[in-house]
Amino acid sequence: xxxxxxxxxxxxxxxxxxxxxxxxxxxxxxxxxxxxxxxxxxxxxxxxxxxxxxxxxxxxxxxxxxxxxxxxxxxxxxxxxxxxxxxxxxxxxxxxxxxxxxxxxxxxxxxxxxxxxxxxxxxxxxxx
Numbered sequence: 001x002x003x004x005x006x007x008x009x010x011x012x013x014x015x016x017x018x019x020x021x022x023x024x025x026x027x028x029x030x031x032x033x034x035x036x037x038x039x040x041x042x043x044x045x046x047x048x049x050x051x052x053x054x055x056x057x058x059x060x061x062x063x064x065x066x067x068x069x070x071x072x073x074x075x076x077x078x079x080x081x082x083x084x085x086x087x088x089x090x091x092x093x094x095x096x097x098x099x100x101x102x103x104x105x106x107x108x109x110x111x112x113x114x115x116x117x118x119x120x121x122x123x124x125x126x127x128x
Contacts, residue, residue, distance in 0.1 A: 022052065025119035030057035035120055045106070046078040047124040048087070062102075066093040076106065077114065079125035085109035 026033040043049040043106045053071040060067055074088040087102035104110075114121050 023119075023123060025123070030059070031055050035123060037123060038123065046076050046080075048074065048076045049124060051075050053118075061093070064093075064099055066095075066099060067096070068092070068099070069096070069111065074106045076109070077121065077124045078111070079121075081111075082114055082121070083111040083114065084114045084120070085111045 021038040022036050024032055024034045034052050034054070035095075036050040036052070039048075039050040053075045054071075055068050055070060056060060058067060070092045072090045072092070073086050075084060075086050077084045086104075087106065087109060088101070090101045091099045091100055114119040116122075
């Protein structure tokens with residue numbers, strides 16, 4: 001039941017993501033990474049936002065062997081400590097089918113350092 005609720009919530013949220021204001025923060029031959037600046041939610045602990053990785057390298061999911069198209073994530077950035085964490089992540093194949101979804105609470109999030117010069121830091125935290 002819990003998994004079904006999570007799946008339903010993810011699918012309902014996905015439709016809303018298409019209407020945001022997306023800014024490309026990184027582009028390589030394998031993927032385009034964009035963040036939805038309209039999704040910025042400022043809190044005492046940082047800025048939460050949505051991020052989309054559009055895959056174009058023909059990457060394959062190792063468990064299902066399906067070709068991947070997109071990864072959608074909800075992330076949080078701590079501007080004072082210059083760190084970023086992923087709160088939820090959904091992976092979709094080329095037929096728009098959900099392959100996998102993971103989510104953690106903020107208290108269990110794995111933080112990674114982020115440099116001031118990175119585009120995601122500048123957009124979420126400002127030029128300082």
